[in-house]
Amino acid sequence: MKRASILERLAQLLSRPPGPEERARAAWHLADWLACAAAGRAEPVGSVLAMRPRSGASDDAFYWGGLGNVLEMDDVDKRALLHPGPVICAAALSMGKHKLIGQAELLDAIVRGYDATIRLGRAVGPQHYRFFHNTGTCGPIGAAVAGSAILGHKPERTAHAMALAMSQASGLWQTRHEPRSMGKQLHTSHAARAGIDSALLAEDGFKGPVTILEGEQGFFAATCGSADPNAVLDDNPRWRIHDVSFKPWPACRHAHAAIDAALAIREGVDPSTVESVVVETYRDALVFCDRPEPKTVIEAKFSLQHAVAVALLNGEPTLDDFSDKAVQDETLARLREKILVRQDEELTATYPNRFGARVMVDDREVFIADALGDPENPIQRDQLHAKIRMLLETRGTKSEALKQQCSRLLRNSEPVDPEKLAVAFEEALR
Known part of the structure; x- marks a missing residue:
């Protein structure tokens, strides 16, 4: 019997249901990303992205995906050396905006998307990070998982969505050597859109190369000389979103x-x-x-x-x-x-x-030993709330409705409707 591919086995791993603790953590990361993205809209890269016409979830994912990293205040998984929030949250909310789902479905999609991206980011190794921007190269797989979760895909279809997304993985570090370059934001925009496009294609039966990671001409062989493919399928049941760090300061x-x-x-x-x-x-x-x-x-x-x-x-x-x-x-x-x-x-x-x-x-x-915001030196809710208020109040955003929505996410006291959340977010971006 043919052995299942890494992506097929990963899709099975990710099909288990997140719990209340994971959803609460995802709500914090969603609120953090919303504030970072809304404030980032005031920067030149935000103005350029805002000029592009939009007509659906894919366009929303591209626009929103480019905003969260602009101010260098987005969350980070230090072991994977990547920023999941700008890609995964943008992808999940863009799909959630266009589907009738509740808060639990949105947050579950974020938890699963973070897990996929972080697992891959921890597998790629230091040789990959020397040249490749892990957020750009590993982000598409998580965006595809988030989109597939909201669409209700079974593991087989999720695996094809991930395969299609990873066929589009990209992002080179040369962008950081040129101060005028906006390429870093393009990486996150592309990753979010690639994942959503792939989930939508898989919904219609479009197939992908499910051995794209381990295949002889696949992702690991081409870009990861020191990769540890086993890290993708690490059987530790802890959801990786709990390991992600918040960034209190607007710097690398x-x-x-x-x-x-x-x-x-x-x-x-x-x-x-x-x-x-x-x-x-x-x-x-x-x-x-x-x-x-x-x-x-x-x-x-x-x-x-x-x-x-x-x-x-x-x-x-x-x-x-x-x-x-x-x-x-x-x-x-x-x-x-x-x-x-x-x-x-x-x-x-x-x-x-x-x-x-x-x-x-x-x-x-x-x-x-550990920067503030790392799991070993965790940020407190009041500190995160203060960061969000600072971002929304100092960048001239029309943010009152978004501030209220972010507060509800942080308190975890009453459900947030994804469609209303997207409307408040869009208002803050105008």
């Missing part, structure tokens, strides 16, 4: 532990008299964020030097701390010049299970 996640350390050390420190600052962290944090002289907003968000200078000088970072004005601020520039970043071998060895950093300011030192 690789800078967050250093920000936390700087915040912890700043009390009693006069930045004007500081002689030296040293940041020690893991290798990838330097690969992505060793940028002593950022010139643009996106470069500032990917600068350990700027992020630590902001935290030492201003306290908890806000969106304004990564604006063009902040990048050009002379006081911040002088402090950035004093900051040396270097690799720590022990922190590199524990990464990506731990995103740690050590900050030394003259004779004072603080070590942070």
